[in-house]
Amino acid sequence: xxxxxxxxxxxxxxxxxxxxxxxxxxxxxxxxxxxxxxxxxxxxxxxxxxxxxxxxxxxxxxxxxxxxxxxxxxxxxxxxxxxxxxxxxxxxxxxxxxxxxxxxxxxxxxxxxxxxxxxxxxxxxxxxxxxx
Amino acid sequence: xxxxxxxxxxxxxxxxxxxxxxxxxxxxxxxxxxxxxxxxxxxxxxxxxxxxxxxxxxxxxxxxxxxxxxxxxxxxxxxxxxxxxxxxxxxxxxxxxxxxxxxxxxxxxxxxxxxxxxxxxxxxxxxxxxxx
Numbered sequence: 107x108x109x110x111x112x113x114x115x116x117x118x119x120x121x122x123x124x125x126x127x128x129x130x131x132x133x134x135x136x137x138x139x140x141x142x143x144x145x146x147x148x149x150x151x152x153x154x155x156x157x158x159x160x161x162x163x164x165x166x167x168x169x170x171x172x173x174x175x176x177x178x179x180x181x182x183x184x185x186x187x188x189x190x191x192x193x194x195x196x197x198x199x200x201x202x203x204x205x206x207x208x209x210x211x212x213x214x215x216x217x218x219x220x221x222x223x224x225x226x227x228x229x230x231x232x233x234x235x236x237x238x
Numbered sequence: 239x240x241x242x243x244x245x246x247x248x249x250x251x252x253x254x255x256x257x258x259x260x261x262x263x264x265x266x267x268x269x270x271x272x273x274x275x276x277x278x279x280x281x282x283x284x285x286x287x288x289x290x291x292x293x294x295x296x297x298x299x300x301x302x303x304x305x306x307x308x309x310x311x312x313x314x315x316x317x318x319x320x321x322x323x324x325x326x327x328x329x330x331x332x333x334x335x336x337x338x339x340x341x342x343x344x345x346x347x348x349x350x351x352x353x354x355x356x357x358x359x360x361x362x363x364x365x366x367x368x369x370x
Binding site for chain 2: 150201
């Protein structure tokens with residue numbers, strides 16, 4: 107029994123390690139080229155933050171709705187099925203990364219996507235998901 | 239002194255709430271339209287997971303490098319400046335969401351982006367960041 111368990115662990119380890127190189131396989135030319143063209147740390151962090159803020163279903167639903175219409179907070183709360191307070195909190199996170207902006211018209215705050223790149227990101231991500 | 243502090247708190251609250259609607263502003267037509275066209279929960283979750291996995295600087299650097307070349311784990315570790323074990327862990331998270339795929343050639347595991355959508359997401363996100 108112990109031998110079976112050990113064999114199982116060994117097989118699991120092998121499966122885990124099959125996606126690693128079993129030899130050193132450095133291609134110095136490709137490594138140098140990738141290092142030379144890599145973006146600065148600050149840019150990488152900003153883009154990672156942008157993706158992370160979109161990595162939440164409520165925030166994604168808000169962006170999805172705003173990709174179609176400019177909407178007020180009350181409307182967004184009804185659309186995403188969350189409280190205005192939750193929606194407002196999500197909107198602040200999205201605003202900090204300039205994914206959405208708002209304008210105040212009298213007593214109403216209208217939100218919209220901040221630029222075209224954001225509107226273009228969504229269809230690509232949905233197409234990727236649809237191919238799963 | 240207490241009065242000054244109270245006034246400060248009040249101003250902070252007002253600033254926090256200025257991005258909310260001060261009246262009920264529901265546009266029933268827009269709400270109904272957004273609800274009708276909203277993606278299913280499973281799709282939203284999958285896309286949120288996809289964005290979240292990209293919301294990490296190491297994983298983003300890996301995807302950035304793979305957008306240029308197919309690379310082995312050893313090369314990726316040198317490019318992103320992390321251990322092979324860290325890179326391998328990141329690659330598994332990316333593979334689970336079909337952002338990268340790998341093929342084994344002899345003893346070497348080569349990684350590449352899994353589809354064109356992923357390659358297209360990156361430039362959009364970098365352009366968005368560049369406009370900050």
